[in-house]
Amino acid sequence: MVQASPGELALLGVIMTAAVALVVRATRGNRGVRLAVFVVLVLGTSGSAALLRPELRKASSAPTEVPGPGTALGYVSSAACLGCHPGEHASFGRTYHRTMTQVASTATVLAPTDGRALDLDGRAVRFERRGTEVWATLPDPDAVIAGGRADDVTRRVVLTTGSHREQAFWVAGKRRGDLRLVPFVWLVKDEAFVPRREAFLIPPDEPMPPVRWASSCIACHAVAGEPRHDLETDTFDTRAAELGVSCEACHGPGAAHVERHRDPVARYAQRGSKRADPTIVHPGRLSPELSSAVCGQCHAYSFPRDEAGGWTDGYSRTFRAGQPLDPSRTLIAPVIDAPATAIFWPDGAVRVGGREYNGLVASPCHERGSGDRKMTCLSCHAMHRGDPAGQIAPERTGDEGCTTCHDDARSRGHSRHAPGSPGSACVSCHMPKTSYALLQAVRSHRIDSPSAANTATTGRPNACNLCHLDRTLGWTARWLSEWYGAPIPQLDDERARTAFGVYAGIAGDAGVRALVADALGSAESLAASGIGFQTALLEEMSRDPYAAVRYIAARSLRTIAASPASSRPRTVGIDRATLALDADGRFDPERLRALLAARDERAITIAE
Amino acid sequence: MSLEPSPPESPADAVVNRHLRAGWWGLAVFVALGAVLELLHAIKSPVYVDAGRETTRLMLRLAHAHGTLLAVLNVVYALTIRARPTHTAGALASAALLAALVLLPGGFLLGGLWARGGDPGLGVLLVPVGAALLLVGAISVGRRVSIRE
Numbered sequence: 001m002v003q004a005s006p007g008e009l010a011l012l013g014v015i016m017t018a019a020v021a022l023v024v025r026a027t028r029g030n031r032g033v034r035l036a037v038f039v040v041l042v043l044g045t046s047g048s049a050a051l052l053r054p055e056l057r058k059a060s061s062a063p064t065e066v067p068g069p070g071t072a073l074g075y076v077s078s079a080a081c082l083g084c085h086p087g088e089h090a091s092f093g094r095t096y097h098r099t100m101t102q103v104a105s106t107a108t109v110l111a112p113t114d115g116r117a118l119d120l121d122g123r124a125v126r127f128e129r130r131g132t133e134v135w136a137t138l139p140d141p142d143a144v145i146a147g148g149r150a151d152d153v154t155r156r157v158v159l160t161t162g163s164h165r166e167q168a169f170w171v172a173g174k175r176r177g178d179l180r181l182v183p184f185v186w187l188v189k190d191e192a193f194v195p196r197r198e199a200f201l202i203p204p205d206e207p208m209p210p211v212r213w214a215s216s217c218i219a220c221h222a223v224a225g226e227p228r229h230d231l232e233t234d235t236f237d238t239r240a241a242e243l244g245v246s247c248e249a250c251h252g253p254g255a256a257h258v259e260r261h262r263d264p265v266a267r268y269a270q271r272g273s274k275r276a277d278p279t280i281v282h283p284g285r286l287s288p289e290l291s292s293a294v295c296g297q298c299h300a301y302s303f304p305r306d307e308a309g310g311w312t313d314g315y316s317r318t319f320r321a322g323q324p325l326d327p328s329r330t331l332i333a334p335v336i337d338a339p340a341t342a343i344f345w346p347d348g349a350v351r352v353g354g355r356e357y358n359g360l361v362a363s364p365c366h367e368r369g370s371g372d373r374k375m376t377c378l379s380c381h382a383m384h385r386g387d388p389a390g391q392i393a394p395e396r397t398g399d400e401g402c403t404t405c406h407d408d409a410r411s412r413g414h415s416r417h418a419p420g421s422p423g424s425a426c427v428s429c430h431m432p433k434t435s436y437a438l439l440q441a442v443r444s445h446r447i448d449s450p451s452a453a454n455t456a457t458t459g460r461p462n463a464c465n466l467c468h469l470d471r472t473l474g475w476t477a478r479w480l481s482e483w484y485g486a487p488i489p490q491l492d493d494e495r496a497r498t499a500f501g502v503y504a505g506i507a508g509d510a511g512v513r514a515l516v517a518d519a520l521g522s523a524e525s526l527a528a529s530g531i532g533f534q535t536a537l538l539e540e541m542s543r544d545p546y547a548a549v550r551y552i553a554a555r556s557l558r559t560i561a562a563s564p565a566s567s568r569p570r571t572v573g574i575d576r577a578t579l580a581l582d583a584d585g586r587f588d589p590e591r592l593r594a595l596l597a598a599r600d601e602r603a604i605t606i607a608e
Numbered sequence: 609m610s611l612e613p614s615p616p617e618s619p620a621d622a623v624v625n626r627h628l629r630a631g632w633w634g635l636a637v638f639v640a641l642g643a644v645l646e647l648l649h650a651i652k653s654p655v656y657v658d659a660g661r662e663t664t665r666l667m668l669r670l671a672h673a674h675g676t677l678l679a680v681l682n683v684v685y686a687l688t689i690r691a692r693p694t695h696t697a698g699a700l701a702s703a704a705l706l707a708a709l710v711l712l713p714g715g716f717l718l719g720g721l722w723a724r725g726g727d728p729g730l731g732v733l734l735v736p737v738g739a740a741l742l743l744v745g746a747i748s749v750g751r752r753v754s755i756r757e
Contacts, residue, residue, distance in 0.1 A: 022709075044736055078659060089659060258652070
């Protein structure tokens with residue numbers, strides 16, 4: 001049945017009546033013509049109605065569990081920005097920030113909704129479409145968390161999280177305002193479902209911690225989110241100015257700005273002025289510290305200073321873009337007792353991807369720089385330009401992010417690698433992929449230099465060996481010593497005689513193994529190491545106890561299998577013993593046993 | 609000043625007058641609609657310029673454009689009858705053009721005022737009817753002006 005308001009129907013009737021009256025008047029005395037025109041009127045209207053889209057006939061409303069409108073003062077949502085800033089609105093619309101949280105529908109759910117059965121310990125989880133709605137059948141999520149018998153329930157999918165690498169799905173829990181995860185996530189690039197517990201790097205015997213959207217995600221995946229958690233009833237009256245990361249997350253609340261610029265005179269006066277508009281925040285015009293804090297409000301490990309306030313209002317009343325982070329939250333630093341195996345490497349670098357602010361503020365380029373020469377997020381990134389995948393400013397996609405200050409780096413042959421090769425890029429050495437998130441290695445944003453000694457003492461892979469996986473740590477130490485005068489560390493026998501990729505891929509902790517599994521399939525390492533030794537190693541890693549390591553190893557195997565056969569087999573010139581391979585190219589069983597015996601078995605949870 | 613009654617209106621004159629009235633009043637209405645739309649743009653009214661209002665904006669613009677053009681068309685039709693009085697004042701053409709003047713822009717207007725996301729409101733059902741009548745009117749006038757005097 002078509003849903004129409006009385007006003008709409010009344011005006012429709014008025015216009016039809018007016019048309020009929022005009023026709024009657026124009027055809028007075030000519031009944032044949034009058035009849036013909038009425039036939040056109042009736043047939044045309046009824047024919048058009050018959051062609052109405054089914055969705056319009058039965059309009060689908062948003063799920064009732066979607067967070068309500070925010071109560072924080074001054075937010076108007078990105079919809080209000082379009083009228084004056086169509087270009088910025090469109091460029092923001094391309095980003096994965098915008099689609100970080102979306103109301104679930106067939107337009108926003110990227111996974112297939114064809115009702116296929118996804119096996120979860122013998123139980124079937126299914127996604128299906130009903131009109132434009134998406135529904136999921138799953139074991140009752142509240143019962144699963146309670147540890148009791150979990151009957152199958154079928155619930156409408158309310159929200160989605162993510163749209164770039166992974167997408168997760170939320171259904172209503174049993175308490176008001178509570179949203180619970182469907183136990184499968186969709187890997188966008190690989191076009192595959194994986195159980196959620198296998199999409200994170202957690203010990204195999206450890207259950208996934210229960211997650212609630214309003215407490216775990218709202219602070220960063222919505223604008224001015226307010227959990228409004230009632231401790232007594234454990235219910236939520238969740239609010240948000242806007243779902244996803246949109247204009248006001250970075251530019252601050254826009255109500256005053258919108259109000260002021262409804263006046264065309266004020267608008268044109270501002271466009272002609274070089275002075276900053278006091279009614280809105282422009283991150284590019286903030287001080288380096290405040291500009292970085294705009295990104296750091298989400299891309300940092302922190303917790304609210306006012307914990308009780310955090311459960312009710314989130315950060316919606318204690319922080320807005322343009323303000324320092326410090327009054328609203330405590331930045332987790334490696335000096336306080338955060339579990340080093342989950343968040344930080346022992347050298348203080350962040351292990352978790354997406355927390356780049358912690359790395360940035362610990363970088364000498366940020367700590368020691370000043371003014372225009374102080375590194376900020378905007379030194380490399382642009383929110384309205386460039387590839388949405390990394391949001392690197394087009395003019396900073398090469399070394400330009402660094403050479404604006406370090407302008408002599410290239411001319412003095414600093415990299416010791418062939419110009420234009422992957423090894424000559426600044427980020428290859430100074431931002432190695434030693435963070436981990438979403439089943440892949442991510443560049444560290446704490447700018448530092450490769451150090452074999454640091455790898456030997458902390459386990460954090462160095463940039464050299466993440467490409468030269470077929471070389472030992474000692475080999476790296478010798479070159480770093482010869483080129484840059486770096487100290488040569490003492491290495492135990494097994495490590496000294498084994499290629500880094502083999503040693504770290506088998507004996508490293510689970511986080512290191514995941515990084516190595518990723519690096520083994522990277523274009524940079526394949527160019528540096530050639531194809532030859534990786535297959536045996538990755539096949540062994542595909543039996544790793546951690547599901548995430550197994551998944552990444554399998555992916556790298558597929559990448560290598562698809563690589564051109566003409567790739568340079570560098571392993572020919574290397575002692576097979578270094579790679580722990582026998583004459584047939586298989587793992588030497590004795591060496592493998594020794595490496596497994598040396599494995600760092602600490603339970604690792606990368607706390608994404 | 610003569611007090612003599614004006615001569616009775618001929619059928620052709622009646623059609624001419626009807627279309628002149630409809631055309632000029634229609635022009636007034638739809639130009640006024642255009643002015644309202646310009647004002648909404650100038651003050652960046654959220655009901656007109658915000659994201660999510662694209663369908664409303666498109667429909668209201670189409671209502672303004674079609675209404676204005678159809679109003680002018682009705683005036684042109686009246687002048688056509690004046691120029692070629694013998695054959696062109698047909699009831700079919702007149703009824704079709706008058707109905708189209710109401711239905712086409714009216715349909716767009718209602719479709720815009722009650723737009724549902726990317727879909728216009730139910731008023732848009734009037735648009736194809738109005739378009740069909742406009743086509744009928746145009747063909748009818750075309751046929752009639754093709755008849756040699």
